[in-house]
Amino acid sequence: MSTKTQIFFTGATGYIGGAVLLRLLDHPTFASSEITALLRKAEKAPAFESIGVKTVLGSNSDLDLLEKQASQSDIVFTCASSDDVPACEAILRGLKKRHQATGTVPILIHTSTNPPPGVLTDNARGNYAYDTIYDDLNPDQLETLPDTQIHRNVDLMVLAADKEGYARTYIVLPSLTYGLATGKLVDLGIQNPHSILIPMLARISLSRGRGGMIGKGANRWPNVHIDDIGDLYIVLYDAILEGKAGHGREGLYFGENGEHVLKDISIKIAEALNDLGKSSSREPTSLDQSDYDKPENKWLMYAGGNSRCKSNRARSLGWKPKYTTEDMLQSIKGEVQYQVNRKVTPITVQ
Numbered sequence: 001m002s003t004k005t006q007i008f009f010t011g012a013t014g015y016i017g018g019a020v021l022l023r024l025l026d027h028p029t030f031a032s033s034e035i036t037a038l039l040r041k042a043e044k045a046p047a048f049e050s051i052g053v054k055t056v057l058g059s060n061s062d063l064d065l066l067e068k069q070a071s072q073s074d075i076v077f078t079c080a081s082s083d084d085v086p087a088c089e090a091i092l093r094g095l096k097k098r099h100q101a102t103g104t105v106p107i108l109i110h111t112s113t114n115p116p117p118g119v120l121t122d123n124a125r126g127n128y129a130y131d132t133i134y135d136d137l138n139p140d141q142l143e144t145l146p147d148t149q150i151h152r153n154v155d156l157m158v159l160a161a162d163k164e165g166y167a168r169t170y171i172v173l174p175s176l177t178y179g180l181a182t183g184k185l186v187d188l189g190i191q192n193p194h195s196i197l198i199p200m201l202a203r204i205s206l207s208r209g210r211g212g213m214i215g216k217g218a219n220r221w222p223n224v225h226i227d228d229i230g231d232l233y234i235v236l237y238d239a240i241l242e243g244k245a246g247h248g249r250e251g252l253y254f255g256e257n258g259e260h261v262l263k264d265i266s267i268k269i270a271e272a273l274n275d276l277g278k279s280s281s282r283e284p285t286s287l288d289q290s291d292y293d294k295p296e297n298k299w300l301m302y303a304g305g306n307s308r309c310k311s312n313r314a315r316s317l318g319w320k321p322k323y324t325t326e327d328m329l330q331s332i333k334g335e336v337q338y339q340v341n342r343k344v345t346p347i348t349v350q
């Protein structure tokens with residue numbers, strides 16, 4: 001039996017998961033760890049194996065597999081889904097087995113979400129900003145969140161495992177994460193380099209030929225660059241290994257470095273479309289119901305909500321995010337350019 005630290009990783013091919021795994025590859029503990037990534041696509045396995053990451057084929061629906069993998073792991077990173085209850089239950093069952101079999105307390109580093117659709121979301125529909133700023137150093141305040149908040153059901157299961165004592169749990173709640181993911185995994189073609197919200201708004205705006213916003217665009221979101229969020233997981237990981245990181249109810253880590261009004265993103269998209277000759281106006285307008293109804297825009301209805309928070313806990317561990325809200329706004333033109341370039345040119349039938 002291997003004496004290496006066993007790490008099970010879900011979502012390794014994803015935007016956030018890949019950024020975390022990339023940093024684990026360069027971490028001083030890599031040589032003494034054995035990382036196993038859950039993969040849905042067999043064709044990506046050889047590239048993972050080539051960089052020293054073991055793979056297991058399956059998905060979050062393979063509950064027996066998740067339980068087995070977790071039961072063999074000292075550390076589990078979940079970066080695949082914030083709201084998959086059966087998958088989370090299976091991983092927790094596995095960690096409990098690990099605890100019962102070894103007497104050790106395995107670690108779970110779970111990825112949740114703070115911005116819409118996330119645990120801090122309201123139903124503002126772009127019409128206002130709420131005033132509350134959630135502080136992750138204040139567990140009493142976080143416990144005022146209704147159990148019915150999106151993703152909170154999974155977070156509560158994770159918190160209960162820590163309280164019961166069979167796992168030590170840490171929940172990272174990234175904000176709107178932006179910027180192109182880069183590095184070895186992207187170069188190998190095994191990591192998604194793109195985020196969700198800005199590309200979605202850019203795509204929708206391009207297809208309607210004008211910058212779009214939800215309602216008045218008055219709702220506020222926090223933001224964080226993909227490199228900073230990758231670094232946050234590693235600062236947290238180091239602190240966990242040193243026994244310094246808060247866990248359980250004191251182990252929720254928002255990832256933010258500034259906030260914005262959604263309209264500011266819509267304006268930048270509108271300006272970029274205009275600069276690229278794809279729109280005659282530099283002003284965004286409210287999106288129509290038809291935009292919300294499209295299946296590919298399934299998250300759009302949530303994007304008009306608010307999320308306001310401070311990452312004081314990660315900062316207290318030494319996390320120093322580099323990229324600001326201004327960097328986020330400056331990144332938008334590139335996202336729009338990408339959407340313009342990838343748009344398939346329609347074939348004209350003569």
Ligand SMILES: NC(=O)c1ccc[n+]([C@@H]2O[C@H](COP(=O)([O-])OP(=O)(O)OC[C@H]3O[C@@H](n4cnc5c(N)ncnc54)[C@H](OP(=O)(O)O)[C@@H]3O)[C@@H](O)[C@H]2O)c1
Pocket residue numbers: 010011012013014015016017038039040041058059060061079080081082083111112113114115173174175176177178192194195196197
């Ligand atoms: N991007 C953001 O701005 C942001 C912000 C806050 C929180 N989050 C949360 O972070 C998590 C990851 O987001 P992301 O942006 O990294 O998304 P992503 O790029 O789409 O990555 C999702 C990852 O999860 C895997 N996955 C998806 N469904 C799965 C399933 N049923 N079984 C097994 N694996 C599955 C994907 O594998 P495949 O390669 O096979 O598709 C991929 O590795 C999500 O829970 C998201 O809500 C994201």
